[in-house]
Amino acid sequence: MCASTLAAVAFLFASQLLIAQGGVESPRAEGGVNSIFNATIDLNTTRGVIKSENDKRSYRYLVLDNQLRVLLISDATTEKSAAALDVNVGANQNPEDRAGLAHFLEHMLFLGTEKYPLAGEYQEFISQHGGSFNAYTAAENTNYFFDIDNDQLDPALDRFAQFFIAPLFSADYVERERNAVNSEYLAKLKDDGRREWDVYRELMNPQHPSAKFSVGNLTTLADRDGRSVRDDMIAFYQQHYSSHLMSLVVLGRDNLDTLEKRVRARFSAIPKRDINISSHYPSLFDKQRLPASVAIKPEKELRQLTFNFPIPNPDQFYEKKPFAYIANLLGHEAEGSLLSLLKRLGWADALYTSIGLQSRKDAVFQLNIQLTPQGVRARDQIVSLVFHCIEQLQQRGMSSWRYSELQQMGDLNFRFQEKSAPIQTVSALAESMRLYTPRDILRGDYIYSVYDERLIKKSLSYLSSDNLLLVLTAPDVEPYRISALYSAPFVVRAGIPELLDLKPAVRKELFLPEKNLFLPKRLTVKPGSLLDENSVADAQPQLILDSKNMQVWYAQDQQFMQPRAAINLRIKSPLVASSAEGAAQAQLFAALISDQLNEYAYPAKLAGIDHDIVANSRGYDISVFGYSSRQGLLMNKIMEVMRTSKFKEERFSLIKESLLRAWRNQNKDLPYQVLAKQIPVLQSAPYWSNAQLIAALENKTSEQFAQFSNRQLIDAKVDALFYGNYFRAEALKLAVLVEHELLGRQTGRDLPPTKLLFLPKGTDKPWLYTHPLEHGDKVVELLIQSPSLSVDDTAHMMLALQLLQPAFYNQLRTEKQFGYVVAAAAAPLLNLENSLLIVQSPNVTEEKIIQEIDLFLDEQYTQLSEGFNANQQSLIKKMREPARSLKEQGERYWSLITTYNNHFSRRLELADAVARITPDSLADFYRVVFMDKNRRLWLTSDALSEHENFFRVNDLLMHKQQMQSIAQP
Incomplete structure (x- = not known):
């Protein structure tokens, strides 16, 4: 069961639904170089970790007796404690005949250990103490992580460590998690990223591990004669999950000595096994089959041209970053750039460079161009333009001052790096420990050590016309093949378009960027003493x-x-x-x-x-x-362009069509996302x-x-x-x-008020909105609305949701196996707090889902008092957490100005309101708000047979005249 975060619904209110358990399969999923794990190092030496001069945290790198690598972080001001463990084993280590086994193993690790045998115990403990948990399986690693209230770090570490010491792998949950993995696979069948990846896989060297299916499904995880999938999973765990292939990061408020004591006590028991993971892979693509051209027909209305150049794994050059230098110049967007010319010609909307398909040995340098319909027709000319730019880099692109600009910004961004959320920090650093030497764990992403022209030229040599897989994605592709797992239609042929000589006029429009005038010159932090007098x-x-x-x-x-x-x-x-x-x-x-x-x-x-x-x-x-x-320079330009606002006819037409296409494509997002986006409309x-x-x-x-x-x-x-x-x-x-x-002419016309629809009271049926979708899964969402904007109702809604979240997930996802996407999430609309229950299922009818959600909400009424105190205190702490960075603090201020009418003490008032909640007041609120079936708004993707049991959406829209204006600046 992969526990990766699903990027969730993009509501008007910009909330995210955190769905614990999901897998990563993507052409851009990062693996990692094996240099640290297979290198010969002194395991008894603690090497200093280089940190920024502005970083107030304390760090300690150490290696336990079982060769587990550990980074400890002491932060006296952290709002949450967190930990992550990264295993240097991923989908590329799956047995030949067991696709998806590493992913399946990750699912099963969450479902009980010898010391904590209950399947939902870990999830419930983390949730009731203000935390969250997740994990992901990538090509070359599996990453597990959590955060929690500071005073609960030690018991959380004890539960976490047992995953890697004595998991149960209970036979009772094997079939359920096989179905969960299969649900994840089915949910993404129409995802264009997965479909493209499926085509790539069929074109790779079949001997390369990246050519294998990584998610898994019922077929790949089926029991075989004399060999159950559970037996194979346990064998995989016992063979690959070794302490010397793991990296652990722990962040907490305690000092380093205390953190070290806790880690040694909890994680020294992880066994070290006699295994090393080989990095001697065959070539990612058969050299005899390149260059080649592929065309893929997408589900959405997408048009893109992707240049894939196989390269060595770039992490071995992380100190010098030659491919980052190349990407910076090819992906530049200023005047004279490739994108600038393509936009002027009406052929492209955007251009991106990245590293994808990364394994221990190799990777792919990708140049992706988002095309217009005209660009699809001009794709052969675009290929010639790209190679002209590459030639330009070879001839005139080697400049130490260009590297110095990257070096300067890398140094500045490291020096002034802002804190990220603790859970993000530990997860990222646990992966960094696989890639970088101990001293560079923190700065590895930022370091540009020295300009190495020879290395840059060698790296650039891989971007050649005979080392290219060229992929066109467009609706009008006429395919003759279908990929095996995701049914992606595609066509492949040998060779790429013939490279053309460019006209002199075109060559003149392509030139390398000038020196960057925006590089910061003054980095002094302005003292408060210079504020205006009496301020x-x-x-x-x-x-x-x-x-x-x-x-x-x-x-x-x-x-x-x-x-x-x-x-x-x-x-x-x-x-x-x-x-x-x-x-x-x-x-x-x-x-x-x-x-x-x-x-x-x-x-x-x-x-x-x-x-x-x-x-x-x-x-x-x-x-x-x-x-x-x-x-100030940028602000002046923004204001000038907005004031003049003169647009060329061709840009108007192209961008208008791009916007229309984006709106049309949104109806082909994941079904639960599409439904959730209808809520603010209603x-x-x-x-x-x-x-x-x-x-x-x-x-x-x-x-x-x-x-x-x-x-x-x-x-x-x-x-x-x-x-x-x-x-x-x-x-x-x-x-x-x-x-x-x-701001100019004023005629006295006022802005229309912002209004919210409070569901009408006194009805005898719940409300139903149906939004048909072309997808095999069934989707049900239930919106439960706070009865008012008051701080007390908001506090009760937030606490009720926190208590429901782990139980809802455990009952409908783990126990009943309704589907991969199951979540109870906050869904605020402007300043009204709401809760949203979500189920997307490949195998259960919408009527059944609705019945089970109704039953769940009824049953929870008698169980609200369980864990009440812990959840209440956790929510109070959350409301009182200070911002961790200048950016986050600015976002908080802006939200309070635009949504809460400059109510800057709102979070503290919410904390006080949560503190006033009693079990009785919460039970009363729950009975009135959550259990009243006639105040519910259901959203489904399929018309239900029992129409008479619901008010239909048209009836709801008729009530929009009952909308209440809210105080909105």
Whole structure:
């Protein structure tokens, strides 16, 4: 049972559904070089770990007697403790006739150990103490991780260590987890990433382990004559799960000596076995079969051209990073770049470089170009353009100053690295321990040690026309083959298009980037003592400008001491908010502005200053984050482009079609994601479905759009936040720029209010919304809505959900085996707290799922008091957790300004409200809110047979006039 996180539903409210248990199979799934594990090192020597001068954590690297490698992290301020263990064994070590066995093993490890035999004990313990857990199986490693309240780290480590000491592998759960793995496989049958990977697998050298199926299904995990899958799994575990092939990271508040004592006590018992994992693989692709061209017909409306160049594993060069140097130049997006020319020709929308298909020995350097329909027709010319750029690098691209820019930004980003969540930190570092020497565990991703022109040229030599698998993905492909596991239609032929000589005029448009003017020059953290007279560095933003059309909030950071700042703007436009037509055109406007800014802003992104411009249902959100010294340059350009907003006809047409295509494709996302995205459409206003947006935009002409662009800022208002490394006067200066550039004529038209639909009371049936989907799985989601916006109702909803989460997962996923996707998750809409129960199943009808969810909710009423105190205290701690980084603090402030009307003490008030909850008050809330079947909104992917048992969605939409306006800035 793979416990990887499913990237979950992208709600309007930007929440994520954490679904514990999932597998990783992707052409970009990272394996790892075996240099650390198979190298000869002194296991009795503790080597110093190099850390940033600004890193306040303490680190200790050590090797236990059983040769388990350990990194300890002491952080007195951490909001959670966490641990991760990475095993240097993955899907590539599966036996020849047991595809998916490593993945299946990972599932089974979660289901009880000799010391803690109950199948759901680990999950329940982690959940009731404010934690989360997960894992993933990749090509060359398996990574297990969790976080938890600080005072529960030691008992959590005890449970975690038993996975690798004495797991039960209970026979009672073998069949269930086989079905779970198969459900995961079936759920992704129409996923284009998996389908593409399936085609790659069929074209690889069949002797290479990456050519094997990694997820597994009922066939590959079936019992065989005289050999059960359980026996094979236990044999695999006993052969491969050895302490010397493992890396452990533990992060907590205790000092290093205490952490070391705990780790030695818990993990020294992991057995060391006599095994080494070979890295002597055959070639990833048969050299005699390259170059070759492949065309794949996707499920979604996708068009892309991917250049795959087999290369040696790049991790062996991590200190010099030659392929990162090459990727930086080929993937550049400024004037003179390949992407710049392709966009001007109308052939491409985007371009990416990456390393994929990585194993212990080799990998693939990938250049992926997102094509327009015209680009598909011009693909042969694009191939010639790509190889001209590669030739340009060979002839003129070797420059020490270009490497120095990468080196400078790597050093800065390491020096000023912000904290990530503890669970992310330990998982990433456990994997880094496989790749880097002990001293470089923390800085391995950032280090550019020395410019090595010879190595760069050698690396570039792999990007040749005779070492290429060229893959076209497009809807109009005419296939003659179908891949075996995911039924992906494709066609393959030998060779690639003949390379053409480019015209001189075209050659002139392709040139290497100039020096980056956005590289930070001033990295001084501005002292609080220089604030305006009589001012102090407050703990929360202050309103420094309050005019008729603009409110500006400001806070100078005095906590994280970073030379960075966060700028957030919300432009509120009555024209955008008034209709689907306005909202659709706003989305197009944001896309066109981003497109027009790209060449100028891309160097800023490379220099650590990122920006985003997105449309929302009432206007636009603009954000800029990064090193503060050059943010003003970017802000000036953004304002200038938004004010002038003149777009070429061809870019208008191409980006409009790209946006329409993206909306159409969203209906082919994973089914549970598609359904969840309907909730804000049904429950809030203004908000529009993709179908409404498509209908509003598809017939718009450039002339009509120009009229919208010219009128949309009439009566517009702006909320702004400047937070970080700015003085008050600097923030005001930038705010005045925004006001001068964007805010103009005012006619007195007000912004339409934001409204939410509270489900009508006193009905005799639950509500049902059906959204048909072309997918074999059945999907049911249940929205349970908080009865009010009050802090007490919000607190009760949050605690009830926390208590339900592990039980819901265990009962419907582990015990009843309804499907791979089972979750109970928070689903807030604006400032209204809600809970969402999700089941996506390949083998159970929607009627049955609804019955079981109803039964589950009824049964839980008598069990709410179990674990009440632990869950209550955990939730209080969560609400009182401080932000871990300047970026996170800025996001919190902005959310409180835009969603909670500048209510900066909301989290603390929520913590106090949770503390006031009693078992009786929670039981009363649960009875009224969760058990009232007539206040439920069900969403399904299939029309149910018993229509009379539900109010249909049309009835619900009729009640939209009962929507309540909410206080929304």
